[in-house]
Amino acid sequence: MESKSNSLRIPTGPNIKQAKLHDAERKGSNKMVLSNTASSSPSSSNESSSSEMEVQSSDMEVCQVYANSSSSGYSDMQSSSSDTGKSRDDLSDDKDDCIPLINGPITLSLMEAKLWYKFLEVGTEMIINRTGRRMFPYVEFSLRGVDPVGLYDVIFDIIPASSKSFKFLNNKWIPIGRKEEEFKNYPFKHPDSPRIGSDWMTRKISFEKVKLSNKPGTKAGIFTLHTLQKYLVRISIVKHERDDELSVVEFPIRATTFIAVTAYNNREVTKLKINSNPYSKGFRFPMKRLKNHAFEQLDAKEQRMLTLEDSLSNSVYCHLKKEMPTFPQCPLDLSSNKE
DNA sequence: TCCACTATCACTTTTGAAGCGC
């Protein structure tokens, strides 16, 4: 077990506990709660003990999702994403979605579950490239039910979600053939690991800076994936026991299932990313870009032909207007638009 | 010809150093 590096291997063997999760699931939540039950499953321990293990779609059904009745929408995304130093009381607004047991079942509350589900409904795509591309949405969660004085590592991993590779045909992803053999990836330990349980429970745990690549490498926090294959995120809570042994509870998060691509295939995914990712604000007003660049390169006749109406009818902005007819529900951050 | 992939572009946000006042 390597303690200093962020790269490590999840131990295998009888100490691994697969999180046994209920099958209830409700959508529309802005947060998702995964909870293990008190008992571990011997039959599942062997199957889940290896990071190389392939998780079939049926395995994902063990994920439990509780609903959050308070849906905060787009405006909450940025405010919640950057705050990792909240006190326990500050996190108490999570209680509707958690089983607030100390020393009881471990509970993991995924933030932005509503956003994750929006992507999941259209088929989440994550861009991968040579240098590594960040995930968006990224994985952030709070933890409950761990031993307050126990020492824990929190580990992020990406595992296959299907034995197939996929192709985008007729506006949907369809399975074709078998997937390629997986690259060797090492689980990524949270930089703050190890910490005692009470520390983990009083903060949001974020893996914002994890990157996805299609070029094999050994840099911590960059996962090498195959394009057109389906993956999902698995979080492991590793407890350091007294006798130097480790016990692990794993949370494969079905809502994070995505297909790795080098360019977006589904226009709906692109629109969702532009709407919700702060770095993509530059694409929310395509007329501005058109005016500044391509438009200037046209001659006068072409400029006249390319009217405002024509360009708007093909723009992302137009799609947004159709989907968001009432201004207050518009996800665009108009206040930050200098023009 | 098709399509996955790459490099580059213009844009925004984030970050950190520098400057300033108290």
Added chain:
DNA sequence: AGCGCTTCAAAAGTGATAGTGG
């Protein structure tokens, strides 16, 4: 000297797009 605030430029992020190559 130390602290807090503001400003500004560089770095790092985004999707779009044209070109490349298998």
